[in-house]
Amino acid sequence: xxIFGLRKSTMVTPQDALPGRERRPFPVPARHEVLGTPVExxxxxxxxxxxxxxxxxxxxxxxxxxxQLPGVYSTAVGYQGGFTPNPTYAEVCTGRTxxxxxxxxxxxxxxLDFADLLKVFWENHDPxxxxxxxxxxxxxxxxxxYFTTPEQEELAELSRERYQTVLTDNGLDPITTQVTSAExxxxxxxxxxxxxxxxxxxxxxDCHANTGFALPSL
Numbered sequence: 001x002x003i004f005g006l007r008k009s010t011m012v013t014p015q016d017a018l019p020g021r022e023r024r025p026f027p028v029p030a031r032h033e034v035l036g037t038p039v040e041x042x043x044x045x046x047x048x049x050x051x052x053x054x055x056x057x058x059x060x061x062x063x064x065x066x067x068q069l070p071g072v073y074s075t076a077v078g079y080q081g082g083f084t085p086n087p088t089y090a091e092v093c094t095g096r097t098x099x100x101x102x103x104x105x106x107x108x109x110x111x112l113d114f115a116d117l118l119k120v121f122w123e124n125h126d127p128x129x130x131x132x133x134x135x136x137x138x139x140x141x142x143x144x145x146y147f148t149t150p151e152q153e154e155l156a157e158l159s160r161e162r163y164q165t166v167l168t169d170n171g172l173d174p175i176t177t178q179v180t181s182a183e184x185x186x187x188x189x190x191x192x193x194x195x196x197x198x199x200x201x202x203x204x205x206d207c208h209a210n211t212g213f214a215l216p217s218l
Contacts (some may be wrong), residue, residue: 008095008136009131017083021087024086025032028076028189033053033196034067037074040189041106049073049214050183052117052152053080055144056125057112059101059190060197061206066105067196068121071112075196076104078189083116090122092140100142104187114152115218118159121145127163128173134209143175149192153181155218162216170213 007212028040045051056062059077067075084097092099109118125133126145147153156179164175189195198204 004092006121008093010095011131011139012083012096012098014083014098016096017085017098018094020085020087020091022086022096022216024189025088026191028155028218029192029195032067032074032076033199035074037106038145039043039074039102039195040078045079046073046104049106049111050106050109050114050142050152051101051148051182052114053104053148053185053187053215054121055100055102055142055143056121057101057141057143057208059140059194059205062101062209063103063126064198064206065120065194066103066117069107069112069117069120070168071110072107075105076189077100077194077197078102078104078187079140080146080182080187081185085178089191093138093140099140099188101140101190102144102145102146102187107199114155114184115159117214118155119217120217122159123213124133124208124210126127127175127177128211129209130176136207145179146185147179148182153179159215159218162218163213166213166216167211172211172213201212
């Protein structure tokens with residue numbers, strides 16, 4: 001979201017990060033605006049479902065692309081991969097929390113093949129741009145995939161390798177996506193106005209870069 005004209009493209013160090021707070025300073029909606037399912041899971045992800053966290057630039061459009069997938073149970077937007085506990089959107093936008101704008105995707109693996117989710121992930125942003133997506137510049141827009149199962153890890157790494165081959169063959173730069181475990185990387189929910197933003201604002205900002213190339217079958 002470049003509406004604030006931010007140009008924060010250097011990762012903050014833990015020592016220079018904002019201090020944050022012990023508790024989230026705002027509520028989170030109980031139900032998903034589109035799917036009607038829970039947004040938050042205090043007791044853990046329900047049995048039979050999996051969760052993955054993706055960063056694809058602006059989280060408004062990224063979340064909509066994910067909730068539209070058959071088999072997705074719930075989505076939420078938030079902040080992840082940084083140093084400041086319980087940050088606000090304004091703080092993330094300063095570039096001094098280290099977080100990326102992330103989407104929590106809870107899905108039924110019996111209905112949604114993770115390979116299909118990866119196809120949407122890779123093909124709906126440009127993973128070669130580093131700390132930016134299109135006109136959105138800053139560390140909060142970096143490409144990330146935080147997996148939670150060994151199967152997700154295996155397919156994520158395989159898909160990155162295959163997509164890199166396609167991009168290299170077409171003269172594009174190396175993929176900069178951080179693919180790593182979600183363990184130890186808390187997901188901090190964003191403010192209620194950001195949750196399912198494009199369901200509430202259908203003509204709202206949704207600027208996503210992409211490479212124009214497809215992910216080969218896994």
